[in-house]
Amino acid sequence: MTEPTASAPARALASAIVDTLVHRIGKDAQAARPHDWLAATIFTLRNEIIERWMESTKRAHAAGAKRVYYLSLEFLIGRLLRDALSNLRHNDEVAEALATLGVDLAEIEEIEPDAALGNGGLGRLAACFMESLASLDLPAYGYGIRYVNGMFRQRLDDGWQVELPENWLAHGNPWEFERRESAYFVGFGGEVTATADGRSHWSPAEAVEAVAYDTPMVGWRGKRVNTLRLWNARAFDPIKLDQFNAGDFEGALAGQTRAETLTRVLYPNDSTAAGQELRLRQEYFFSSASIQDIVRRHIQYFGDIRTLPDKAAIQLNDTHPAVSVAELMRLLTDFHELSFDAAWDVTRATFGYTNHTLLPEALESWPLPLFERLLPRHMQIVYAINAKLLREAAKVEGIDGRAIAAISLIDEGGERRVRMANLAFAGSHSVNGVAALHTELMKKTVFADLHHLYPDRINNKTNGITPRRWLQQCNPGLTNLLSEAIGEDFRDDAAKLTALAPFADDAAFRERFAAVKRANKVALADYLKDAMGLRLNPDAIFDVQIKRIHEYKRQLLGLVETVALYDQIRSHPERDWTPRVKLFAGKAASSYHNAKLIIKLAGDIAKRINADPAVGDLLKVAFVPNYNVSLAERIIPAADLSEQISTAGMEASGTGNMKFALNGALTIGTLDGANIEIKDHVGDANIFIFGLTVDEVAEKRGSGYRGTDAIDRSAELAQAVNAIASGVFSPDDPARYRGLMDGIRDHDWFMLAADFDAYAAAQRAVDARWGMSDAWGRSAVLNVANMGWFSSDRTIGEYARQIWGVM
Ligand code: 8GP
Incomplete structure (x- = not known):
């Protein structure tokens, strides 16, 4: 089938693609449709990516390298085939190989769905950052949610916007690897009791399992391949057989449906706060799974949790993952037996926080009763952090009652609310804006009082694009x-x-x-x-x-x-x-x-x-x-x-x-x-x-x-x-x-x-x-x-x- 004029590498590649088509997709070249060719091409290319991926991981491990963790509720990565081909410099070769099979590379690139797991600027920035981290050969993980439905598809009906679900996983996703072994328990609700030795014990009323899906992020010239780890929610008990056998089919599956809802859709809001309970659940779900994963890896590689800041830098992409601050505190104090003060030092040295907007409507805060009901242990921790924070603040000259109220993690004006930006600020050693003017305005407006308290914390990192x-x-x-x-x-x-x-x-x-x-x-x-x-x-x-x-x-x-x-x-x-x-x-x-x-x-x-x-x-x-x-x-x-x-x-x-x-x-x-x-x-x-x-x-x-x-x-x-x-x-x-x-x-x-x-x-x-x-x-x-x-x-x-x- 391959033309004799094709170069030897192109012919070898073409036969590898056909082999993948047959053995992995289960079709032959005659029956294959464009989506099959796309998948076969990605699977074939993936083999090289996997090797580089493993090599990258081993190299970081052998060097005992510090890793960067970028926590983001959004990754607007778009299509990956052209990106991977181009970064591996394989464009011409793959185009030639496919041409010998009568397949046009440009055409199959066009049918790859856009992975639109983000709204706009913040999500696209996260994607550019993942690419640059790999290109600069820095060991890094992106952590987010594997939304089944990403950003909606926009149709215009007589000029009016209509939102339709975007089903990017409809043809499967050849880029992702499900990691069943990397699964974590994430709890919600319930109550906290004190243990005999004076520690806190949280018994959640409800729990889901977070399962990792990894996507390789290929850097320029394939120097390094990093991991984008997206969490999918699953019920521990996918089906309640007794209920099912008793004829209650819906009830038997309700737990699974409830779990799946967590990672079903991206909140399609840009620069506006989404005040729904589901949003807070999503935030805690992915924060908890990510922090557990980071802590587990640290213990496995380095043993001592107190060295976490030497080996892990966690960046919070806006306040959506801010509850991670309380989650890390919880793991350190309740499970790793650190004192509150020691845990706080580790936490602050580990986190950095990036602010992406000053629009007041986008500053996240959660009604205190909701936060407390969903995350009772974290509520206690937030109170404890707040007490410490306000004690520190009271000692600083120029901080009066008004400033204390502005610094507090709890907004007491009207309905009491937990301020996520203040939590992220307090829990980080670095707080950055995304352009020079924006950073200056952060100091003068929303964070004026926190900036007075910690004048060295705010810094600027002007955005970039890959x-x-x-x-x-x-x-x-x-x-x-x-x-x-x-x-x-x-x-x-x-x-x-x-x-x-x-x-x-x-x-x-x-x-x-x-x-x-x-x-x-x-x-x-x-x-x-x-x-x-x-x-x-x-x-x-x-x-x-x-x-x-x-x-x-x-x-x-x-x-x-x-x-x-x-x-x-x-x-x-x-x-x-x-x-x-x-x-x-x-x-x-x-x-x-x-x-x-x-x-x-x-x-x-x-x-x-x-x-x-x-x-x-x-x-x-x-x-x-x-x-x-x-x-x-x-x-x-x-x-x-x-x-x-x-x-x-x-x-x-x-x-x-x-x-x-x-x-x-x-x-x-x-x-x-x-x-x-x-x-x-x-x-x-x-x-x-x-x-x-x-x-x-x-x-x-x-x-x-x-x-x-x-x-x-x-x-x-x-x-x-x-x-x-x-x-x-x-x-x-x-x-x-x-x-x-x-x-x-x-x-x-x-x-x-x-x-x-x-x-x-x-x-x-x-x-x-x-x-x-x-x-x-x-x-x-x-x-x-x-x-x-x-x-x-x-x-x-x-x-x-x-x-x-x-x-
Ligand atoms: C955007 C900013 O609006 C934009 O100026 C900036 O370039 C970009 O972040 C990256 O820093 N902010 C958001 O996308 C944003 O706040 N989105 C959250 C509400 C989802």
Whole structure:
């Protein structure tokens, strides 16, 4: 069957894949369907990965190395085949082997489901970090939940978001290894009694078993393979036979159903607290299993639990795993016989905590009665930690009653609640923000009093992205051009991209650079034509805003400006307008009314504008459904302009902003999150910054500002807001957007009206720069050249040296 022209390694590989297909999948080449080829390819590739995986584990063990444990309720890893192939440098060989079998690698890569075990930025950051940890050869484990249903699939019904379950495990998951032997008891409820020797004994009323599923995380060039360990919940007693035999079939299976519910779905909320009991159960379930696993491994390898901080660094990805602090304290005091103070020293030296948002609605706290009912022993421990914490605080000058109340792990204002951020802060030796501005704001706002108490604890670790997925894999055209220009070094060290800077002044290079971008735009246009019947002009500016839909991210600002531009084009057809394609994509939390309305508005605006012959190719608008990692990988290489327009002070960092700039898009953005650091790196001349600063936003909010003040001063804005409010874009329901527009007029908490004129002016500056294609090209090249610093390798290096002590 294999063609004689294929190389010997490709022929050997092809026969290995067929062998796997037959013996593992149970099909022959004639009967195999695309999913079978996909599985056979992954299983074959896996053999090499397993060997490297075992070698990595042995090496860490032999060295007695300290391990990093990244605890996260979300890992938005996306597809893994291309990632693994590319990191192992096996792309060409596997493509050739499959071709000899009549199978197109690109086609089977496309049917791999996105592992979407996360919502947005925080989850994707965790995935980039896992890749960088392996690439930097650091022994590390990611710990999370194996959700059966990850992030929902978004469908648009008449423009309205509908959430459908995403069944990523439907065809099985060839990447994962079930580890039945790594199973832990996780209890809930019940009561705590004192033992004869003065210790505490917790008898849970209910228990489930946490079973590990391991996925290998392959680092660049396969140097190291680490483990992503995801927990699945199982009932100890999957079926109660006596009940079943007595005819109560549902009752007999109720325990299993209840256990499975724990790991069934990802909470689809982004930057909002989910106040449900199930969420707290999920958090404790995965925290407990992970901490038990870490402690077990430590004892097995090193014997003495008191040396835990020398051999384990546990990073809490936001507060979702914060109950781990109390769980480790419980294991140390109740099972390993450490005194409370000794346990507290071990705990604090082991944990680090990363904060990802300052939005007050996202700061997790649990009603005290719920916490106490579900986790009675942990409640006692939280009280004991609190007593110690407040005793320490009382000794510090400048800490008064108000500050004590703010530092306390218990919120006593109104219904008493357990504050998870305070627990994570108190239980960690390091607390970090994710961009310079965000870290400074942490010190001044939510953590001001804790920062006063522990002034050395807060530090900054500006986020990063893995350049393997977000440059090499998603943009092979640009990657090849870069290696022709500056050699291969940048593949191993993104900082070496600075060698590209001189090419910004090389007209011939800029032309090739522009040709790559154009080819990426053509590919995206083709895809969107197939997917949504859209026809896009690849010579227009591809202006893109893709991210979770949230009012603070201000997709609405982009839409209002689109409407204003539409009006301008219609009113002044004689002007030399720059053709634009405005692309939006993103999911809204299912209960977030305004976010869903914004999606509908995007569709309504698109419908009207795209059908208007008066604008023709000058303006096209689209809301692309079901944004996910794979869609981002398609869109980002094709973008000219990256929209990063959050209200200053509200976007902790952003990481999409980094992906776009690394792929040669120019940013239009506010002085928010990592935009500020991107500006510092790419240079003021190569980014379009506009809008109020954090201080100006605070000043306006404090001075009784209302949106109408700004609307009255801006004819363009007034026209756009009035058009939307009066139903120009929703003739079927003219009142649809009245409330949304009233929100801008009456409150404008997100400063949309206040920033509108500056934003519109920045957009016209974008047009002008686009008209000077040399200048645009120069800026685009300089963006790529200066974005190496935003590699997650740099970020992880900082964590490793400054927080974990592993480098
Ligand atoms: C996000 C931040 O909004 C974003 O600015 C940052 O780049 C990213 O974290 C990574 O640091 N925050 C979240 O995704 C978040 O808070 N999600 C939790 C509620 C699920």
